[in-house]
Amino acid sequence: MPDYTPRLEHKFSFGLWTVSNRGRDPFGDVVRPALAPNDAVAMLGDVGAWGVNLHDNDLVPIDATPSERDRIVREFQRACTAHGIVVPMATVSLFYDPIFKDGAFTANDARVRAYALQKTMRAMDLGAELGAKIFVLWGGREGTETDACRRPDEAVKRLREAVDYLCEYSIDRAYGFRFALEAKPNEPRGDIYMATTGAYLGFIPTLAHPEMVGVNPEVAHETMAGLNFLHAVAQAWEAGKLFHIDLNDQMPGRYDQDFRFGAANPRAAFFLVKFLEDAGYDGPRHFDAHAYRTEDYEGVKDFARGCMRSYLILKERARQWNADKEIQALVKEIIGAGADAPAIGKYSAQGRDTLLARRFDRGAIAARGLGYERLDQLTMEVLMGAR
Numbered sequence: 001m002p003d004y005t006p007r008l009e010h011k012f013s014f015g016l017w018t019v020s021n022r023g024r025d026p027f028g029d030v031v032r033p034a035l036a037p038n039d040a041v042a043m044l045g046d047v048g049a050w051g052v053n054l055h056d057n058d059l060v061p062i063d064a065t066p067s068e069r070d071r072i073v074r075e076f077q078r079a080c081t082a083h084g085i086v087v088p089m090a091t092v093s094l095f096y097d098p099i100f101k102d103g104a105f106t107a108n109d110a111r112v113r114a115y116a117l118q119k120t121m122r123a124m125d126l127g128a129e130l131g132a133k134i135f136v137l138w139g140g141r142e143g144t145e146t147d148a149c150r151r152p153d154e155a156v157k158r159l160r161e162a163v164d165y166l167c168e169y170s171i172d173r174a175y176g177f178r179f180a181l182e183a184k185p186n187e188p189r190g191d192i193y194m195a196t197t198g199a200y201l202g203f204i205p206t207l208a209h210p211e212m213v214g215v216n217p218e219v220a221h222e223t224m225a226g227l228n229f230l231h232a233v234a235q236a237w238e239a240g241k242l243f244h245i246d247l248n249d250q251m252p253g254r255y256d257q258d259f260r261f262g263a264a265n266p267r268a269a270f271f272l273v274k275f276l277e278d279a280g281y282d283g284p285r286h287f288d289a290h291a292y293r294t295e296d297y298e299g300v301k302d303f304a305r306g307c308m309r310s311y312l313i314l315k316e317r318a319r320q321w322n323a324d325k326e327i328q329a330l331v332k333e334i335i336g337a338g339a340d341a342p343a344i345g346k347y348s349a350q351g352r353d354t355l356l357a358r359r360f361d362r363g364a365i366a367a368r369g370l371g372y373e374r375l376d377q378l379t380m381e382v383l384m385g386a387r
C-alpha cells in the first residue's frame, strides 16, 4: 500500500485565510467561530502541512499600532517554530478595505494608488521578517463594472508603475522577493484586468525587472474563464515563470468555488500533478481553497488532509502511468510517428530547399489512426484504480 502521509519535503502550504475561512458568503453569515492565526498554525502542524502563507491583515489588523504589530508577529513566529511551520509566501490585501472599492494600483484616485503601494511595502516588510521569499500579488479589485471610468490601457500602465516600484523596494531592502502575479477573470469586480495567466505572461516582459516577476496561476481562476489550467501552467513553466501555484478545484461557469483540490475534476487534477512532478517543479504546493460551509473545524481538518492526500494519490497514479508498459509503448509509437520527415530545426538555405522539395502523402498520413481513445481509456483506468 503506497504511503500517502504528507511530509515536509512535499512542500504543502495553506493560506492562513483558507483554514480560517468562516464560511461567510454573499447570502449568509459566518458558520464557524474565529480561528486565531496561532491556532491555525497549530492545526496546520497537526495535519502535516509544511507552510503557511498570509496576507498582511490575516495576521496584523489594519489599524494595529506598531507595538501591537510587533507583539503579534513575535507570537506568530513562536507558534510557527513550535509547530514546525514555515512561511514561504506573503501577500497583501488590496481588496477588503473599502478604500479599495475602485481598485488599488489602478484606482483613479492617486491617494488610493499611493496608499496601496505603502501598504504593500509594509506587507513586504512583514513577509521578509517571517522569512518569505515569494510575494503574491492578486489584483482582486483591479477592474471595472463600467469601462466608462478609465481607459483599460491606463490601468496597465499604472499596474506596471506599481510593480516596477515594488521590485525596486525589494532590491533596496535586499529582501530577495520573487513576485508572483495571480490572474482571475471576474469576481469580486465585474471584470478584472489581467484576466488570465497568459495576460500576465504578456505583461511581465514589459517590466523594468522581468526576472523578478512570475505568475501564481490558480486552478479555479483559469477554470472560471473556461480555460485549460494545465496549458497555462505549462506555458508559465516553459517560460521559467511558474513562481508559485494555487491548487483548488472549480466547476466551469460557476462562482469562485475554491473547492478541495481534486474535488471537482480529478482528471484535470491528475494531468496537473503529473505535469508538476514530471517537470520537476520544486516550489510550494499551495492550497488556496476552503472547506464547505457545512463543516466545523474537524471538517476543516478533513478538508486540509484531503487536499494533500489527493495530491499524493494523484502523484502515485502519475508514477504508475509512467511505469505502465502498455501506456509507454503507445506513447512511444505516437511520439515516434513520422521519423522520416525532413528535420526542421534552425533555418538554413539547405534545409529550406529540402523542405520545399519534399512531397508529402497527405492521404496516407491523414488515414492513420492515432490511438488516443485507447491511450485515454488506459489513462482513466490508471486514474480509477483499475490497472
Ligand code: GLT
Pocket: 017, 055, 091, 092, 136, 137, 138, 182, 218, 246, 288
Ligand atoms: C483570495 C483570492 C485568492 C488569492 C488570495 C491572495 S486572496 O482568497 O480568492 O485567489 O490567491 O491574495
Ligand code: MN
Pocket: 182, 218, 246, 288
Ligand atoms: Mn488564489
Ligand code: MN
Pocket: 218, 220, 221, 256, 258, 288
Ligand atoms: Mn479563488
